Amino acid sequence: MKNIFLLFTAATLLFSCGEEIKKSSISDLNSEKNSIINQIDSLNKQLKIVENKLLKLDTTKKLHVVTILPVKKEVFKHYIDIQGVVKADKNIEIRPEMGGTVTAIYVKEGQQVAAGQTLIQLDDAAVKNSIAELTTQLNLAKTTFDRQERLWNQKIGSEMQYLQAKAQKEGLENNLASLKTQVRKMKIIAPFSGIVDEIFPKIGELTSPTAATVRLLNLNNVYIEADVTETYLPVVKIGTETILNFPSIGKEVESKITQIGNYINPDNRSFKARINISNKDNSIKPNLLANLKIVDFKQEGLVIPSTLVQKDQKGNNYVFTINTANGENIVDKKLITILKEYNNEVFISEGLEATDTLVDKGARIVKAGDIVKINN
Template sequence: MKNIIFLFLAAAFTISCGEEINKSSISDLNSEKATLVNQIDSLNILLKVVENQLLKLDTTKKLHVVTVLPVKNELFKHYIEIQGVVQADKNIEIKPEFGGTVIAIYVKEGQRVFAGQTLIQLDDIAIKNSISELTTQLNLAKTTFDRQQRLWDQKIGSEMQYLQAKAQKESLENNLASLKTQAKKMKIIAPFSGIVDEVFPRIGELTSPQSPTVRLLNLDNVYIEADVTETYLPVVKIGTETILNFPSIGKEVESKITQIGNYINPDNRSFKARINISNKDNTIKPNLLADLKIVDFKREGLVIPSTLVQKDQKGNDYVFTLKTENNENVVIKKLIKISKEYNNEVFITEGLEATDTLVNKGARIVKAGDIVRVNN
């Protein structure tokens, strides 16, 4: 078939070119020219048919080799990324209510203590002496009051003596209670269970209400505090999913936003967001930096790699897909619309179907209408 067509073309060309033209008038030459043009057009049409036939029959033709990728139909999430700082509600420096000299330290740094446990004892000898003296006076006042009360019950003695004895007893009772309260405050007591992180004074040093004595922490539950720009007020709410990454310790935690601030900071146009997290192993420390990823878009739909998206001269986004025609893989250009992009993936809202097959490797070297070979 191929040889016959080529022989026919060669003969027609030779005859047309070799035929002697013996024309003298312009009209005859124009007529001859028209005949030759018609022959050329006919031969071009025949040549095109032959070339198409050769293209189908030639097994040695060189085709672009590509790989394919299916369109994924899955849940797509887009995140905003900011930084936050670890905080702990139970992270305090304990200061004494009254000044005094440290006479005993009952704990060491790093030691776990319990709520109500005495940590440091301040010198309370003066208060104890006053308590002892008041106790003696109170015992006498009680005896005097009891006798006056018995006499008053028998209508003996004056009411004034009875009332004075009663007032004396009650005054001493109140003074004694105040001294006992002061004596308790000479003990530095743990307000909650936790770990002693630092002990500031030494035995013999004088403390004051302005000076911390013990830093006490409980890191079983901590929280992340971050500033979020006001632009995200419509999407960042209580319960919004978050991923917390702590690069310094190589730890990642999934959580949700616990609290949203109601105040916009005029200096940086941001609001506070708080995320509570459990920290039973105590690996997350206060003031540790955290990288936050907060979900601001979440939808089920078509997702493809962003590397496959191209732009045409009009600025339209498009991808190449494959369509099988006559047992051949034909490249199809499809215009698409992208809603969100994150982590090298894009969410497609228009232009693709879940059944489409994308041209993956080789997408940059093919064009619409190309016949390609798929490498599996």
């Protein structure tokens, strides 16, 4: 029993002491906590000061690595991008002036022909027979007229006989000339030098003035025709520079506007523009599509890549440049004014000098005032 009592007394004392320690620790611990926090803040400030001093003294500190790009001073061109179609003045379908049966074809498709060369012969037998018959009649009429003229000069015979013989002779001459013209029209002749692209009839087929017989082309000189919206009337003039690209054949040609239309199409509010081009190798074909770039702005000035331009919170355009001082490369922020942009390049009207050096790769990870390392 004595032992039990002693144990109970000891437990009671321990419980009482625990309550006192707990009560006294809450206030003490809060005070100690605040003291530690103050010490931490003080140490953090001291640590920051030491780190800043180390950054200035440490030559092995890590710097952002960037590349640089000089500002270019050159002629900047801005283009209008439209589409046009190749056409040729000497691209025709030849039709006969008179109908008839095809008796001979003297050329082949793809053949080069000269101006005046006979391409197709139509049946002219009936006309030639008429010419032969009329020639016989004309010879008799000439003999009769010659005799009547000699008699009339000798004051023999009547004037009426003389005039009738003369009229008959001249009438036959005119008829004969008309038949010879018809014979010539039975030949289909090349009006200019070029290439026979297609022959439509076959030997023995009947043709008429409404049916094409031969397509003849001369592609040494062709032109591009394009519809340009009326908005560009002030800038698109005769002589304006153009770049013509033919994606189907992988060819690009530089030329100038040759002709400007004077009529505004009310359907699409556009006017016609024509660009003549040389085509000695005949690689550019009629109706081929062409992508046109027409210069609407041209000026010498400062040009930089558009990828280097950034916007701040106020919407201002800016770029980063490098300012070298005391052996350090310091990033500088410069506000710029963009006048024109084309093909991933911008024309700067204000904010940069020709001597400035731009931050190229790494421009998105630096900020104004940063010291950077330049990677050449």
